[in-house]
Amino acid sequence: MIDQINKGFETANIDYHIAKRSLTGWEDECGDTGFVVVYDNQCFLVLLDVLGHGKEAYNVALVAEKYLSEHYRMGLIEMMNGLHEHLKGTRGAVAALCLINLNDGGLCYAGIGNINTRVMGYKNFLLMPQEGIVGYMIRSPKERQFKLCYGDTLILTSDGVREHINFEDYPELLKRPAKKIANEMINLFGKGNDDSSCIVLRYGV
Numbered sequence: 001m002i003d004q005i006n007k008g009f010e011t012a013n014i015d016y017h018i019a020k021r022s023l024t025g026w027e028d029e030c031g032d033t034g035f036v037v038v039y040d041n042q043c044f045l046v047l048l049d050v051l052g053h054g055k056e057a058y059n060v061a062l063v064a065e066k067y068l069s070e071h072y073r074m075g076l077i078e079m080m081n082g083l084h085e086h087l088k089g090t091r092g093a094v095a096a097l098c099l100i101n102l103n104d105g106g107l108c109y110a111g112i113g114n115i116n117t118r119v120m121g122y123k124n125f126l127l128m129p130q131e132g133i134v135g136y137m138i139r140s141p142k143e144r145q146f147k148l149c150y151g152d153t154l155i156l157t158s159d160g161v162r163e164h165i166n167f168e169d170y171p172e173l174l175k176r177p178a179k180k181i182a183n184e185m186i187n188l189f190g191k192g193n194d195d196s197s198c199i200v201l202r203y204g205v
């Protein structure tokens with residue numbers, strides 16, 4: 001399902017990769033999920049972490065993934081509200097949604113709960129999420145606007161990855177292709193007590 005919408009990248013000026021590792025090592029026991037899709041010269045991406053881990057979290061992640069893959073063209077606020085309604089009755093999730101204008105680097109962001117979203121490059125900054133649990137309790141989602149500069153790297157990680165990372169200790173890491181960075185984020189900084197996931201997207205390649 002997700003593979004079918006992962007298209008359009010041939011002409012897009014981005015390099016991206018998603019890395020995931022379930023706590024148990026089984027792919028069908030990972031409660032983290034995400035995808036990237038390009039359409040109309042925009043790039044939508046989402047990283048979502050269902051509370052807990054294991055098979056039950058995985059099943060909720062599939063429900064969320066299906067909803068998002070069918071509604072990714074919605075505005076971010078509408079999408080977050082829709083996801084919230086859709087996940088009611090489940091254990092809930094945290095999620096970060098981003099929409100990038102590939103012409104000018106404009107970045108819309110809406111996040112609820114502890115997905116860590118950072119931009120590294122011309123300026124380094126964090127995109128701060130709102131508190132809440134999608135599917136259980138959220139306040140009105142807010143969308144905020146940022147700007148990616150040419151060469152900036154957007155990094156989203158679930159809370160299975162260490163939050164405080166001194167990238168200066170790894171001076172070569174952010175110079176690598178997205179795939180290498182995403183895999184290393186998990187290998188180097190995965191906590192080992194939860195599912196871990198990371199999306200890395202470099203703008204302007």
Ligand SMILES: [Mn+2]
Binds near residue numbers: 158
């Ligand atoms: Mn988690």
